[in-house]
Amino acid sequence: MPPEDPAPTEELLQIQIAIELDRGRKIAEIASEFQVPERQVRNIARSAGLLESKKSSSGRKRLSEEEKEILLGRIEAGEDPGELASGVGIKTSTLLRWCRVKEIEVPRRLEQLSQKERQEIREMLEEYSWKEVAHAYRLSPEALEALKEPAYRKLDSSVLAFLYELFKENPKISDSKVLESAGQLGIEVTKEEVGSYRKRLRDMKRI
Structure with missing residues (x-):
């Protein structure tokens, strides 16, 4: 050595x-x-x-055409290509290449969406059917389910109360100021959650 x-x-x-x-x-x-x-x-x-x-x-086995079709179908249904590839002992790049050959669009997972896209999708879901939105943004079923629910619903009551007081005191306060105030108190909240709760309060005519 x-x-x-x-x-x-x-x-x-x-x-x-x-x-x-x-x-x-x-x-x-x-x-x-x-x-x-x-x-x-x-x-x-x-x-x-x-x-x-x-x-x-x-040691990798050669997959039959039937096995390939099954894998591609699972990807179309929203399963992660990396996990599927690992499970059958092939490279993720190989599986993605098969998708391109078959003109299969790989659904996007939640973590692949930017904060801006998540906000856009939530707004779109209020006006259009979930099928139209899922197709437009190529969403996986898991991502769609997560985005159907408003972001603020993940927050506990103490954080919601904190945000409500801020918005009530100053309805035009910027998201960055809200995040700054929250950070000073050790409160963890995202810009997406802040915007979601602000919209909810406006819809309810609370601010």
């Missing part, structure tokens, strides 16, 4: 060996060329994750 803090020349040697390994050359060839023991080359390969990657790739 190489020392933990190798000299520059030895570090350079390890880098050169790793490059050759990544090119797919055999361990014996590299050991002979650089005049080092095969065990040292193998250790470098293991440290770089090259031995494991080759082993895992060779």
Whole structure:
């Protein structure tokens, strides 16, 4: 095994060996060329994750067309491509490539949506059917369900009371000022939640 803090020349040697390994050359060839023991080359390969990657790739099974169709159908239904790919032992990029070939749009999960998009979607859901909104924004079922509910409903009563007092005192207070005031008191609240509750109070004509 190489020392933990190798000299520059030895570090350079390890880098050169790793490059050759990544090119797919055999361990014996590299050991002979650089005049080092095969065990040292193998250790470098293991440290770089090259031995494991080759082993895992060779162990992947070839999926039938029927199995591919089932996977693509599950993606269309909103399941995560990364989790599906991991479950069957293929690369996520491979699964996404199949989606492109079949012209399947991968539904977007909640964490893939920006705060601005989440706000837009919630506003759209008040005017249009959930099917139209889901199609327009390519939403997964989980993302749609999460966005159907107003953001402020995740807040507990103490936070809602704090926001209500702020809005009642100054209905035109900016979101940034609200977040600043909340932060000073150690209250965790997002801009999306602030905007959602402000809208709710306006709809109820409380502010």
